[in-house]
Every structure is written in C-alpha cells, then in structure tokens.
Amino acid sequence: xxxxxxxxxxxxxxxxxxxxxxxxxxxxxxxxxxxxxxxxxxxxxxxxxxxxxxxxxxxxxxxxxxxxxxxxxxxxxxxxxxxxxxxxxxxxxxxxxxxxxxxxxxxxxxxxxxxxxxxxxxxxxxxxxxxxxxxxxxxxxxxxxxxxxxxx
Amino acid sequence: xxxxxxxxxxxxxxxxxxxxxxxxxxxxxxxxxxxxxxxxxxxxxxxxxxxxxxxxxxxxxxxxxxxxxxxxxxxxxxxxxxxxxxxxxxxxxxxxxxxxxxxxxxxxxxxxxxxxxxxxxxxxxxxxxxxxxxxxxxxxxxxxxxxxxxxx
DNA sequence: ACTGATTGTTAGCAATGTCTAACTTTATGC
DNA sequence: GCATAAAGTTAGACATTGCTAACAATCAGT
Ligand SMILES: [Mn+2]
Ligand SMILES: [Mn+2]
Ligand SMILES: [Mn+2]
Ligand SMILES: [Mn+2]
Numbered sequence: 297x298x299x300x301x302x303x304x305x306x307x308x309x310x311x312x313x314x315x316x317x318x319x320x321x322x323x324x325x326x327x328x329x330x331x332x333x334x335x336x337x338x339x340x341x342x343x344x345x346x347x348x349x350x351x352x353x354x355x356x357x358x359x360x361x362x363x364x365x366x367x368x369x370x371x372x373x374x375x376x377x378x379x380x381x382x383x384x385x386x387x388x389x390x391x392x393x394x395x396x397x398x399x400x401x402x403x404x405x406x407x408x409x410x411x412x413x414x415x416x417x418x419x420x421x422x423x424x425x426x427x428x429x430x431x432x433x434x435x436x437x438x439x440x441x442x443x444x445x446x447x448x
Numbered sequence: 449x450x451x452x453x454x455x456x457x458x459x460x461x462x463x464x465x466x467x468x469x470x471x472x473x474x475x476x477x478x479x480x481x482x483x484x485x486x487x488x489x490x491x492x493x494x495x496x497x498x499x500x501x502x503x504x505x506x507x508x509x510x511x512x513x514x515x516x517x518x519x520x521x522x523x524x525x526x527x528x529x530x531x532x533x534x535x536x537x538x539x540x541x542x543x544x545x546x547x548x549x550x551x552x553x554x555x556x557x558x559x560x561x562x563x564x565x566x567x568x569x570x571x572x573x574x575x576x577x578x579x580x581x582x583x584x585x586x587x588x589x590x591x592x593x594x595x596x597x598x599x600x
Numbered sequence: 601a602c603t604g605a606t607t608g609t610t611a612g613c614a615a616t617g618t619c620t621a622a623c624t625t626t627a628t629g630c
Numbered sequence: 631g632c633a634t635a636a637a638g639t640t641a642g643a644c645a646t647t648g649c650t651a652a653c654a655a656t657c658a659g660t
Contacts, residue, residue, distance in 0.1 A: 312499075313575070319513030322488070325580040326513075326648090332481070333617080336474070347464075354637055361471030361478075366618055368639060373616080385625055385638055415592045423465070428477040428584025437577050440567045478618090485647080506607055518648055520609060525646080537608055537655055 325432065332431045335401045336360070337370060338379055341388055342398035350387040404430045404438060411441035414448045477584065484583045487553045488512070489522060490531055493540055494550035502539040556582045556590060563593035566600045 340359055344351040357367045371388060374380045379394035390398060408430045412422035433441070492511055496503035509519045523540060526532045531546035542550060560582045564574035585593070 315510050317572075317575075318511045321576045321579050322511070323513045324576055328580055329481070329484070330616085352637075353639095358467050359470045359474070361475045362617090363619065364638065365620080365640080370617075412589065415589075415596065417589055417592060420469075421586050421588050423469075424473045424476055425584060425586050425589050427473050428480055429581050432577060432580025432584065434573050434577050436573050437564065437567075437569055440569060444567065482646085504607080505609095514647090515649065516608065517610080517650080522647075 328431050333370065334374060334377065334379060335397065335431055336427075337374055338390060338394050338398040339401040339405065341380065341390060342395065342402065345390070351389075352387045356388075401430070404433065407438050407441050407445070408433060410445045414445045480583050485522065486526060486529065486531060487549065487583055488579075489526055490542060490546050490550040491553040491557065493532065493542060494547065494554065497542070503541075504539045508540075553582070556585060559590050559593050559597070560585060562597045566597045 337356070337360075340356060341351040344355055344359075348355070353364050353367045353371065356371075357364045360367070371380060371382055374394070375382050378391055379397060380388050380390055382388045405426055409422055409426040412425055412429075413419060417425070489508070489512075492508060493503040496507055496511075500507070505516050505519045505523065508523075509516045512519070523532060523534055526546070527534055530543055531549060532540050532542055534540045557578055561574055561578040564577055564581075565571060569577070
C-alpha cells in the first residue's frame, strides 16, 4: 500500500484498529443515520394516533418543527417503504410494519431517556439527547442501560 | 386550533410535553445531524496527520468506507466552511478552526467510548455505538459520563 | 527518466430532506 | 349551505451525500 502502513514505527500507538473495522463502524452509523427520520416519524405517528385518535400532517409538522410540505413528501416516502398508508387529504395510518417499528422505537426511546435521567440528567436535556442517541444504541448497550436503571 | 387540543380528555396522560419544546428538541437533533459528517472528517483527518504525518483522500476514504470521489467532494465543502485547507492533488490540512473542532470531537468520542466500556460493553460494540452517539451528547451528559467513568 | 500503478479530480446521476409559492380540498362558523 | 379558514398537495428550488466513469496528476520501481 503506502509506505506508512508498511512501517510500524510510523504508527505511534494510537488505538490502531484495523482500517476495515472502522469502515464497518462508519458504514453502520451511516445506515442508522438513513433510518433516523423514518423512526422519528413512525414513533410520533403512533403517539399521535394513541393520544389524539389520528395523525395529521399539520400536527406532525408542528411537533417535528418542519413545514407541512416537508412532512407530505416524507410521508410519501414512508408509504412507498410500506410503513404507513395514506389517502389524499386524509390523516395517516401505520401498517403492521410501521406499528412494529414504532413500538421498537418507543422502547428504545424510553430506555435511553430513563437511563439518562437515572444518571442524573435533567429531564429537558435528557429528552433532547435521547431523541438523537436512540438511533445509535445497539441492543447490547440498551440492555446495559436497562440494567443500570433497574439497579439504581 | 383543532378540536383535539381543546379537549383535555382526549389527551390520555402521555408525557404531554408542549409541542414547541419537542419541535426545539427535533430541531436540535437535525442541527447535530447536519454537523456529524464534518465532525467525523476532521476527527479522522487529525488522527491521520498525527499517526501518519498526512491525511490523504485515499486513506480517509478507506477508513470511512466510502469512495474517493465522495471524499473529494466533501473535502471541498469542509474547505469552503473553513475547517481545512487543500491544494489540488495534495493531502489535506486542518485550519485552526478545524483543529479546534477535531480536538473537541476527539474528546467527546473518548468520553463516550470510555463510558460505554465502563458500563460493561465490549470494545467493538462500544466503538461502533460511540461513533454514532458522540454527535448527540450534550455537555451535561458528557459531564455525567466522565463522572461515571472516574467513579467506577 | 520512463512507464505503469496509484491517487485525485471532474462531471453527471440519484436519493434525501428542507424550503417557498401557488393551488386544491376539507372543515368551520354563521 | 356558503364563505372563509385551515389543512394538504404539487411544483420547483437548493444543498448534501453517496455513486460510477472518464480523465489527469503524481509516485515508484527499474
Ligand atoms: Mn429521535
Ligand atoms: Mn424518539
Ligand atoms: Mn462519529
Ligand atoms: Mn468519532
């Protein structure tokens, strides 16, 4: 390859994880990143349906802090992906897949949130951090978070 | 607004955080999301310069698991944003801003990583989760993570 | 110093995710 | 039931992030 990789002396003791493993990690993160939006949507849609009986684009938009046309376009994609069903000018419904994903997301969200609060974080910040972190925790980490919450 | 929000009975005891606060949380997450890539790049560039004396697109690409033209285009953006300097066909350098961001990112990365490992996670998974989580932890959370690591 | 291998750039495609503006449909209030 | 308000859609713009293919520059071994 390059001269560097052939010379161990030029590699001064930083973790020196294999390049491929790092690439895999980054690929995993990119993968998770690409699912984040759909996860936030279905989680929110499930909540709206539960709390209000229906999920309307205008309510989704208000809670996500985006404009309605943005929601409309994203909902088209979710429908294409089989997570929701929708009819023109009507509110949105989850498919079985969508409901199942929503449930999984809500579970992750709750675990992360309770964990952060158990650690001593204020609920506001916990909510904000959880909203981002939830998409990037492995099942293993989730298990450790759960255990910590129980134990504390 | 809509009939729902006017009728408290239809709001069955889910956390019922104000809509605006949620929107702000999501906006914060989107903001963080938009910075993730730049953060991963400068952190990696700093590491390559430290470990190998220079940061070449081909090495960045190998470690991120993307193709070289993707890196080239992203580096143009980072240059435009003032995080790096580059000359055609040459390797990349960090500006003061870039170096400062890299340092901050590395610090976050290390804290999150050590925290996850302290919790009991295996180093492989810890590395993967940290790579995603690092972009979504507030300074407060970081402080709690640090404290936990010290105390354990 | 040539030449072939490696590295880097450019152009162009596609998907995503955001917006505004203009329009259509549905719901509300009298 | 009609007029107006609210909600939803569509079109079109723009930035980002990925890719491949084609080309250009640099490096390395002889
Ligand atoms: Mn989220
Ligand atoms: Mn969530
Ligand atoms: Mn990262
Ligand atoms: Mn990192």
